[in-house]
Amino acid sequence: MHDALAAYLARVEKGLRGVSSGKRRLFVRELESHLLDEIEARGLTSEAEVEAMLAEKETPDELAEVLHQQEDGDSQHRSETALLGGGLLGLATGGYMWINSIQSWHLNLAFGLIHGLMVGTGIFLVRPYWKKPGVEGRLLLAALFGTLMAIPLGFTSTNGFVFTRLCYGGFTGYLLERHSQSRPWWQLFVEVAAYTLFDAFLEVLVFQRMKSYDWGIESGFNLFLALAVMAVIFLRRMLSERWLFTAHSRR
Amino acid sequence: MDRELLKGSTPILLLSMLTDGPMYGYQIIEEVRKRTNGAYTLKEGALYPALHKLEATEFITSYWQTQPNGRERRYYALQPAGAAFLTNKKQEWSRFVAMVESFVGSRD
Numbered sequence: 263m264h265d266a267l268a269a270y271l272a273r274v275e276k277g278l279r280g281v282s283s284g285k286r287r288l289f290v291r292e293l294e295s296h297l298l299d300e301i302e303a304r305g306l307t308s309e310a311e312v313e314a315m316l317a318e319k320e321t322p323d324e325l326a327e328v329l330h331q332q333e334d335g336d337s338q339h340r341s342e343t344a345l346l347g348g349g350l351l352g353l354a355t356g357g358y359m360w361i362n363s364i365q366s367w368h369l370n371l372a373f374g375l376i377h378g379l380m381v382g383t384g385i386f387l388v389r390p391y392w393k394k395p396g397v398e399g400r401l402l403l404a405a406l407f408g409t410l411m412a413i414p415l416g417f418t419s420t421n422g423f424v425f426t427r428l429c430y431g432g433f434t435g436y437l438l439e440r441h442s443q444s445r446p447w448w449q450l451f452v453e454v455a456a457y458t459l460f461d462a463f464l465e466v467l468v469f470q471r472m473k474s475y476d477w478g479i480e481s482g483f484n485l486f487l488a489l490a491v492m493a494v495i496f497l498r499r500m501l502s503e504r505w506l507f508t509a510h511s512r513r
Numbered sequence: 514m515d516r517e518l519l520k521g522s523t524p525i526l527l528l529s530m531l532t533d534g535p536m537y538g539y540q541i542i543e544e545v546r547k548r549t550n551g552a553y554t555l556k557e558g559a560l561y562p563a564l565h566k567l568e569a570t571e572f573i574t575s576y577w578q579t580q581p582n583g584r585e586r587r588y589y590a591l592q593p594a595g596a597a598f599l600t601n602k603k604q605e606w607s608r609f610v611a612m613v614e615s616f617v618g619s620r621d
Contacts (some may be wrong), residue, residue: 295585300539331562332562443593446596475615
């Protein structure tokens, strides 16, 4: 690599202190790739030519500052919308259980808090980090992560640990990942029906926790959960669209 | 040309370019320069924050690809949500242009 380019990148990296090391490495690697593309396209070979090219650019400090600002803004937006999204999701599911008097109020509250703030917010926060796997891989990861985050949900019952509660986390993760890109609405209803059948199979035949499955309450809950997921995705999309055109304030 | 006006349109401009297929940073800058006949030069400090923001909204995605010469490039590609957003914005833009044109355009 050219000395001038190495020095330029080192100064940008220095200016990015405060940004997470992963992001910092990514920004510098991306910038290096960009500048090498330009050097190659312009056919620059000597150190002096590269220095002249870099002199046309923003200074490393200016560049680091805008990248830093953007990253600060991104992470703040991600955290705020994840918290809001998770909170609304928890309010919806906990609220449904409370309205239908499914359990005592404190267990419904615990369910809503865990489902919203651990499963919902958790998935929103980690989703940006699993871009490498394909569509199916991301769906699987989301479902597994949702299941994992839903472990405390298993304890929100007076009947000991309820294994099938974990499936709600997995189903939430699946829905959040699958519908983060526009899908036909009918798929959502098919997914709710399929999940309800799966849940009935587990509750009645596998764990034998229920003798007769309450189709009305259970499918209503699953549908309400799916609609809440869609509403949260819509809200986050709307906030993101507005945020996209918002300029970050100068530090 | 009013640079501030163009700056505000950067996300739409980037999404529009990506409808032709995945592109890498330097390629985008060159394409903008070419399409505007050099009237607008997108700087790295404007391009990458805009791309990262579009990626955070899941309108685009990115991936590294190794070139035949062994170097790596980060490509950006349009996502279905970005395409849907772009379609809406294009319609809005057409309505806006028609409205402004009714005031500032020729009245023959």
